[in-house]
Amino acid sequence: MKNKITIIGSGFSSLAASCYLAADGFDVSIYEKNNSVGGRASVFSKDGFKFDMGPTWYWMPDVFEHFFNDFNTRSSDFYQLDKLNPAYKVIFTKHDSIIISDTIDKIYSIFEKFEPGSSKHLHAFLESAKYNYEVAIKDLVYRPGNSIVELITPTTIRRVDQFFQTISKQVRNKIKHPYLISILEFPVLFLGAKPSNTPSFYNFMNYADFGLGTWHPKGGMYEVINAMVSLATSLGVKIYTNQNVSKIIVENKKASGIIVNGDLIEADIVLSGADYHHTETLLERPYKQYSESYWNSKTFAPSSLLFYVAFDKKLHNVNHHTLFFDADFNEHAATIYDNPSWPKKPLFYASFPSITDASFAPKGKEAGTFLIPLAPGIEDTTSIRERYFEQIIGRFEALTGQEVKDSILFKRSYCINDFINDYNSYKGNAYGLANILTQTAFLRPKIKSKKVDNLYFTGQLTVPGPGVPPSLISGKIVSLEINKKFKILKNHETIV
Numbered sequence: 001m002k003n004k005i006t007i008i009g010s011g012f013s014s015l016a017a018s019c020y021l022a023a024d025g026f027d028v029s030i031y032e033k034n035n036s037v038g039g040r041a042s043v044f045s046k047d048g049f050k051f052d053m054g055p056t057w058y059w060m061p062d063v064f065e066h067f068f069n070d071f072n073t074r075s076s077d078f079y080q081l082d083k084l085n086p087a088y089k090v091i092f093t094k095h096d097s098i099i100i101s102d103t104i105d106k107i108y109s110i111f112e113k114f115e116p117g118s119s120k121h122l123h124a125f126l127e128s129a130k131y132n133y134e135v136a137i138k139d140l141v142y143r144p145g146n147s148i149v150e151l152i153t154p155t156t157i158r159r160v161d162q163f164f165q166t167i168s169k170q171v172r173n174k175i176k177h178p179y180l181i182s183i184l185e186f187p188v189l190f191l192g193a194k195p196s197n198t199p200s201f202y203n204f205m206n207y208a209d210f211g212l213g214t215w216h217p218k219g220g221m222y223e224v225i226n227a228m229v230s231l232a233t234s235l236g237v238k239i240y241t242n243q244n245v246s247k248i249i250v251e252n253k254k255a256s257g258i259i260v261n262g263d264l265i266e267a268d269i270v271l272s273g274a275d276y277h278h279t280e281t282l283l284e285r286p287y288k289q290y291s292e293s294y295w296n297s298k299t300f301a302p303s304s305l306l307f308y309v310a311f312d313k314k315l316h317n318v319n320h321h322t323l324f325f326d327a328d329f330n331e332h333a334a335t336i337y338d339n340p341s342w343p344k345k346p347l348f349y350a351s352f353p354s355i356t357d358a359s360f361a362p363k364g365k366e367a368g369t370f371l372i373p374l375a376p377g378i379e380d381t382t383s384i385r386e387r388y389f390e391q392i393i394g395r396f397e398a399l400t401g402q403e404v405k406d407s408i409l410f411k412r413s414y415c416i417n418d419f420i421n422d423y424n425s426y427k428g429n430a431y432g433l434a435n436i437l438t439q440t441a442f443l444r445p446k447i448k449s450k451k452v453d454n455l456y457f458t459g460q461l462t463v464p465g466p467g468v469p470p471s472l473i474s475g476k477i478v479s480l481e482i483n484k485k486f487k488i489l490k491n492h493e494t495i496v
């Protein structure tokens with residue numbers, strides 16, 4: 001008989017883990033509370049329009065390839081991947097914007113145009129970023145975060161200063177133009193923290209941005225979920241939706257099953273890809289590893305206010321990915337990290353995938369997603385959401401020089417309360433626990449419970465961190481840890 005693994009949740013990390021574990025010969029079942037799989041990567045469709053409700057940026061294509069290659073497949077076996085050109089646009093004022101192209105040489109020219117001599121500095125910066133990418137993504141991020149020793153390698157010892165200098169300082173040391181600084185500081189926002197609080201070692205995100213480029217899976221991010229589901233089921237994983245897990249059963253300090261919609265499902269291993277804080281609420285008190293004050297003291301990645309908007313016409317002066325940096329970033333960031341509150345004038349991001357992918361909107365129309373990063377846990381009401389919609393759509397019209405309000409066919413908002421209801425997200429965070437120095441690697445919540453045997457965790461609150469590529473990596477890391485425990489006997493007939 002195969003050993004049985006039950007997985008809570010069906011986000012990227014759970015799906016990735018399920019594939020590895022099924023390929024290793026375990027009997028794997030996924031229990032998802034919602035009526036569709038994919039976790040935060042869900043889709044909203046209406047009247048011929050489609051919106052990726054969660055992730056929209058496909059960065060680090062090599063990490064996705066690594067995942068598919070582990071099963072002797074390629075992403076192209078499942079979906080078509082296009083490199084976006086331009087990658088994205090950043091709008092600073094009605095008259096000032098920067099378009100980031102798909103090749104590094106074109107990006108150097110843009111930098112020279114705004115700040116003569118800056119391309120030389122950018123070149124040196126990207127050399128270091130590329131080196132860090134090789135060290136981090138090919139090696140360090142695949143380590144389980146069990147101990148500091150994992151991070152001590154000849155390379156990290158040589159680069160130890162980069163863990164104590166911030167990305168902000170490194171960028172501002174050489175580059176002086178405020179627009180170029182914003183563009184170089186933007187990628188680390190994906191890690192969920194301020195550039196002034198993120199170690200410069202994380203400049204590998206700049207290599208991901210300029211060096212590897214921005215990609216788009218035709219049909220949208222949900223195609224990646226479809227691919228993983230197809231791979232998982234072909235490997236024998238059973239996936240059940242509308243299955244709310246309300247308890248993890250512990251016997252003799254060992255996880256022995258879960259309660260799903262009131263029924264007991266027995267298991268040899270319980271693995272949770274649901275938010276870590278929520279998973280611990282499924283345990284009786286003595287089995288929780290982290291207190292409420294522990295979670296409260298942590299720096300969470302932002303939550304978001306999102307609007308999914310259907311426009312009755314094509315829009316101008318925007319790209320597939322467009323960032324609106326016409327506001328003071330530091331003021332906005334202070335409301336997220338220092339003094340949790342609604343920002344007066346937030347920066348925002350908008351995505352119009354129907355510009356490059358006809359599957360997102362009917363002909364002659366545009367599908368737009370607008371995102372404002374916010375502090376998790378602040379008040380969320382319909383009237384607040386509406387006020388912010390009015391603000392950003394007004395700025396959007398002014399900055400892009402077009403009227404769009406009268407062309408809105410419908411819109412849907414999504415914010416903190418939805419993240420809590422839909423995903424059991426701590427304080428409604430959108431993408432997990434930030435990757436600041438004190439919350440990196442072995443300092444993150446552990447992948448294996450310290451109190452309950454046979455209980456494991458995966459996803460954006462444990463190692464390596466927030467984002468789709470890290471979630472794929474997290475699924476691999478946890479499967480390796482589980483395999484270590486079982487010492488992989490060919491048919492898993494014996495539990496060690």
Ligand SMILES: Cc1cc2nc3c(=O)[nH]c(=O)nc-3n(C[C@H](O)[C@H](O)[C@H](O)COP(=O)(O)OP(=O)(O)OC[C@H]3O[C@@H](n4cnc5c(N)ncnc54)[C@H](O)[C@@H]3O)c2cc1C
Nearest residue numbers: 009011012013033039040055056057245274459460467468
């Ligand atoms: C708006 C937004 C934009 C983003 N943009 C990007 C981007 O552009 N690029 C990028 O790389 N990343 C982006 N991210 C981050 C990325 O989406 C996440 O890091 C990743 O999807 C997290 O996957 P996960 O497996 O950790 O968790 P999740 O996707 O949260 O999956 C957890 C699952 O567990 C389920 N669950 C919870 N409780 C229970 C229970 N009791 N019983 C059963 N099931 C349960 C939930 O319903 C959910 O399906 C974005 C996230 C958001 C929200």
